[in-house]
Structure formats: C-alpha cells, structure tokens
Amino acid sequence: MNTPADILTLKQINAMGQPEFVERLGGIFEHSPWVAEGAYGERPFESVQHLHDSMVETARKAEPTRILALLKAHPDLATRLQVTPLSAAEQQGAGLDRLTPEEFKQLTELNAAYTAKFEFPFILAVRGKNKDDIINAISRRVNRSLQEEWDQALEEIGKITRFRLEDLLTEE
Template identity: 30%
Template sequence: MARKTLLTIDDVNKMTSDQFIDVFGNIVEHCSLCAAAVWQHRPFQDVHHLHKVVCEFLDNLPVNGKQGVLRLHPDLAGNVAGGLTLESHSEQKSAGIDSLTLDEKGKIQERNKNYRDKFNFPFVICARKNKKEAILEGLELRLQNSNEEEVTNGIEQVKLIALLRMLSIVEE
C-alpha cells in the first residue's frame, strides 16, 4: 500500500527494531523474521541497499527455508485463511485478479491446485508487474519446471515484490 509521505533512508536508519518490523514486516509476505534479520545491517545507504540486504537474506536461506518463504504467500485468486494482506489484495487487484470471469477463476484455481500439488508451495509471481492473462499463462508454463527451478523462480519474484513494496515505503 502506498503511503502518503515516503520515509527517508535516515528515518529508516533511526528506527528501533520494533518500529522497523512494524513498517517492513510484510515486505516479504508474512515474514517479519526477514525484517528482524535485516534491521541489524543498518545503516542502509539507500532503499536499494536495503533491498540488497533483503535479497542476501533470502539467497542465504537453505532450500527448505526458501520453500517456507514461498509457502507464506497466498494462492492467486484463492481463498486464504484470515484473508489477504493489504499489500497482496492491492497487488492482485492491480493485475485484474479481482475481476476474473468464472471461466478464468476456474482455470486459475485448477492451475493453482496443480502447482501446489506438484511443488508443495503456491505459485508466486509479482502481480504488480503482470496482468491476469500473463499470470494464467505463467502458471501453465511454470508447471513444467523442476522443483529447483520453481524455488529459484519463486524467490526471484519475492525479491521483486519486496522491492516494489519498499519503494512504496521509502523514497528512492
């Protein structure tokens, strides 16, 4: 979600751990642990340095940790216990996921299920950089990949989502 006033990197560097986690706890979906781990690397030079540290955190996770991060994400157009986060709701809406036809919704739900059955985590794609047609096609294409390829693809999408979320919080 976009803030009315973006924070400066100085504002970010002055935050306590609790403040930082409150603000950045969902840049990686439902993963305040990422924010907690990243906070200790202050001071950040700019938002891109902050993003680099988040990427390093994600890259240094073991494969099962990366899979765990991916499991924190909701299915696209799916029902999520407790509902979508504000960020995910806004991102899915921008991609047109909230306006799927019944046929499209059926296709995306079937492909989500097939994807989750095969990989044991949900399909993760940066909804803000895609429209519903590209998401439907991406789901179909990525179902053909190996587990290793999809862990890599998913984490790369998480990094892009995190960057866009950071840019809605901190000035560039």
Template identity: 40%
Template sequence: MTTLAELNQCDEDAFVASLGSVFEHSPWVARAVAGQRPFASAQALHDAMLGVIRAQPAQQLAEFLSVHPELAGSQARAGTMTADSISEQGALALDNLGNAENGRWDALNTAYRRKFGFPFILCVRRHTRASALRRFEARLHNEPAAEMRAAVDEIALVSRLRLAARIADHGMPQLHGQLTIQVLDGTRDRPAAEMHVELAEVGPDGRRSLLRSTTTGHDGGTREPLLGGQPLRIGQYELCFHVGDYFRGRGEAGAPVLDVVPVAFTLQEAERHYHVPLEVSPSAYRAKVVAAD
C-alpha cells in the first residue's frame, strides 16, 4: 500500500506501477491522469480516472470492456485472471461451480456476449451468487447503449474498491456496509446479554449457509458488526435468536414458549448500515430491520 502524498510526488512510472491494475488490464488509465497531479483526495483521483474512461469513443470503450473476464467463465476455471479478479470471483466460488451451474453461467455468458459484444461486468463483491445471477438475467434485456453505461457503472464500483485497497489513507466514504443487532429483554427491560445468535445466507432453494455464530454482550449487541468491513452482499439472509436457551439460563419459571426466533430479510444496498433491534419475552417478540444512514 502507498499514501496519497506518495502517489502525488512519485514519478509517472512509479504512479502507473502502483495503480495500473486498478482497471483490468488497462494501465493506460493511470498514465492518462498522472499529469493531473496533485490530487486533493483519493476520491478526486478516482473521479479523474473514471472521467478518462467515460470520455472514450464508443469503439474504444467497447474494447476496454472486452478485456474484462467473464463471470464464472473459462478464465475463472483455469485460474488465468488477474489477482484482483481471482480474489473477487473466488469469494463467490465462481471458479469452482458444479456442472449444472457452469452450464447456466456459460449459457448466460454466451448470450450476453452475442448481444453486446463484450463480457458481462458486475461488482461481485456487492452480491451473493443468487443476486449476481438475477442481475445477469435482468441486464440481458437492456438496450446496448444502456448496457454499456451499466457496465461502466459497475467498473466504477469495482475500481473504487481496488483503489481504496492500494491507498492507506484513502478516506473515501461509503465503501462498506454493516449489519448490527441489539436485543432487549422485555421481562427485565434491559439488554439481553449472552444470547446465542446465528446469521445465515439463504439461497434461492432455501438452503441456509451459516455466516456467523456469536453471543450478545452486556449491551445486547455484538462486539463487532455481524457483517462489516466490506460491501454487504445483496441477497437474502436469516438471523436466528436462541431466546429459549437465554430465558432457561436465567431461571424463568416454566418452559419458554419461544425457542428460536427467526428474522428473515433482504439486504438491498451494499453500502448501507442495517440494524435489527429485537425485543423479546418468553412468549412474544418484536423485531424490525432498519436501514440507517
């Protein structure tokens, strides 16, 4: 990693060496803005780089889009993508799908390239695999000009995250989202400490993939966000609060009526803070999902 001051002061070749991979196989973008230094902020630097891309004539822009790898394509399976793309696609295991899933992605990639002439581009760090597929299928219906704009918009999201990963003091806002909880014990009117909580991603087939298993602290929340430090993946989730064990552990008379309280929800904005407050007693609960600013 480097600092913005170092990027502003280094020679052009060093600048390009540091930032040339922010845009896939396109170090010319970094070289094009090197002469505009010094940049007042990392955001100003990113804006300048995007300005260079958006100013390209349609043919050159299509060529720029064409150097990007397909999602779950042959390059992903062969491991021949750039290190950034391997990391991004690998997080969704798009390089290791079963035969049926490979066939579905291959069919979409073929149809998309036939219609638009360049690969489907998506900031996969903001998506679950299910939401990525839904977005892929939806964008196949776009007109070519609209889809080219959509592809550049996704590249803007990808490159902003890549740039932030390269600049230690980037200071760019709204890069990440987070999910937090707070549980209130309604029988005592105080935070419910030491309640077991699980967070799972729910696939389109209803299958749950456990993401976090933790216990609430003295304030009824968790020490760290259940999700955070990166964009939230757009998709369906379920929180399970083990309220029966909690009340039994506190010597409540009789068996609690409630055992596990599930809260199912969809995260739709990757850079938002979502908060789930739960008020619970042995026989009743009240929960909601709040999208905070």
C-alpha cells in the first residue's frame, strides 16, 4: 500500500497544522474528513492507539445524522461502483475482485437486502478474511436488528481505520 516514503511518524503528525493533518488523515474514515478535524484538538498524540481512539471517539460522539452519513460513505463490498483506493486495496486483499459470477450475484443480492433493511451498506473489516468469510458474515448480519448493526458497523469501521493508521504511521 504505502511506500516507506509515505509513512509518517507520530512526531510529524503532532507537528502538523490542522489543514495538513486533515489532508493527510482525512481519508482514514471513508469520505469523512470531519473525523480528522474533530480529533486534531486532542494533539499531541502519545501513540497511534491514542490517535485512533481520538478519531473513533469523534465519530461515535457525532450527531446520528453525521454517523449515518459516515456509514453510508462506505462502498458495498464487491460492487463495481467507484471506491476509494484504500477500499479497493482492502477488497482485493480479501479476494472480492475474484468472485465467481454466482458469488458476485449472491453478494450483490445480500448487499441489496442489507442496504434496504438498514439504509447503509454492509461494513466489514475484510483484512485477514476471504470471500467465504465475508459472504457468511453478511448472511448472518442481515438478520440482525438495526441497533445491533449500527453498533457492529461502527466497530468494523474502528477495525478498518486502525489498519489504515497502522499502514500509514509509525511511532518512531
């Protein structure tokens, strides 16, 4: 994903002004730079975990309409809709770019049912998972309550964003 030249240190992050901070970290939460803007005031960050916790807390404390917009900003898994480079790389790593036509149809139908029920796309941290894990997860989760899925989606976003920060930052 990132080359060594792209890796930032925590010291660099803590020294940034807000515009650069938001520019560099604004994409960690899918199409939601407001999360980085909100976390900026918590500097200096003692660790990547502290930075991540501040960002997650900013997202979780937002107004429900803003949280819903964050949820809706995530792409459906395995669709051919435009996704961010980070999402595309994550989905490719899980094999979602290599689905059979039957698997693609099944996942498309499950995504449609999920989105119709919850009004936001199915969100799952796909790193370390394969296409079968993903299809099994959405098959289970589509039958849950809205509150269970709202909470689960935010938890998954926390996992996704933690991976993204770990890929981008070093504590040295």
